[in-house]
Amino acid sequence: MAVKNLLALVVLLGVLGVSVSVPNGGGLDLDYYRHKCPDAESIVRRITIQYVSHQRSLAAALLRMHFHDCFVRGCDGSILLKSPAKDAERDAFPNLSVRGYEVVDAAKAALEKKCPGVVSCADVLALVARDAVLVIQGPWWPVPLGRRDGRISKASEANLPSPFVDVTVLKKNFADKGLNxxxxxxxxxxxxxxxxxxxLINARIYNFTGKGDFDxxxxxxxxxxxxxxxxPTDLRTPVEMDPGSGKKFDTHYYNAVAQKKGYFTSDSALLDDPETKSYIETQVSTAESSSFAKDFADSMVKLGMIEVLTGTNGEIRKKCAFVN
Known part of the structure; x- marks a missing residue:
């Protein structure tokens, strides 16, 4: 599909998107750039479509980048910063496989030509993540804007939710960020x-307890x-996290988890908590009328508001990889 036609489709899908509640607070505003840079969202969307339409796997990568950014120092674009000493967030082990920086950089460069010094890298990342998911026909959500960019990025602070922990630890990780x-x-x-x-799955299927067993x-x-x-010695072959449906944004993941086919320990662990298990069972039983798209949109709005910098805090970076 031509980029121009895809752009029109994405805009239409956004207009027809699910109704999403946007909480007040955080100093963010859906119309933040209306007068400062009215074309900001359309510029980011155009660049995102150009990249993701040619490499659809970037949708998952950019969504993951946004998540990793928000869980460390809040949604301040700190994951985008580079360090000569290789000790920034992006250099931490959980972030070594994060990719898609070129999409954020391209969108930011286009914005700097149109509205120099106005749109933050943190806002660009939030918009890119949303638009990338929409390109692959995933859910749309509103992105309140007005984040400012952080100046600090430390690999030592990248304590992200681990794929190897139980549900109790996961719930605490999320609660610490205001997520339930x-x-x-x-x-x-x-x-x-x-x-x-x-x-990341090798030990779980070959040597879970050190006795040659599986989880x-x-x-x-x-x-x-x-x-x-x-x-047993393969560490690199790519594997879909949602077996048989890894390219489609749908509820199939919950079917997989319910069938004990969760890829990570953290996926399987969702069956060990009454609330998370109930949600999985509901999505499986209501696949045709699932609330997942709306629920995902609501949770992404909440995620994007974690510990944001606004007002005179932080800065508006000229280049996302470097502080001014």
């Missing part, structure tokens, strides 16, 4: 798109399927 158990299970649904690799919380048939893709 429903947000946890809803945002985990982002695993319906994207890939991981054999290295008993996994469906044995799923383990057999994974072993066909991932040999």
């Amino acid at each position: 158990a429903k947000d946890l299970v809803v945002l985990s649904g982002a695993h319906t798109i994207g890939i991981s690799n054999c290295g 008993p919380s996994m469906n044995p048939s799923y383990v057999r399927a994974l072993k066909k893709k991932c040999k």
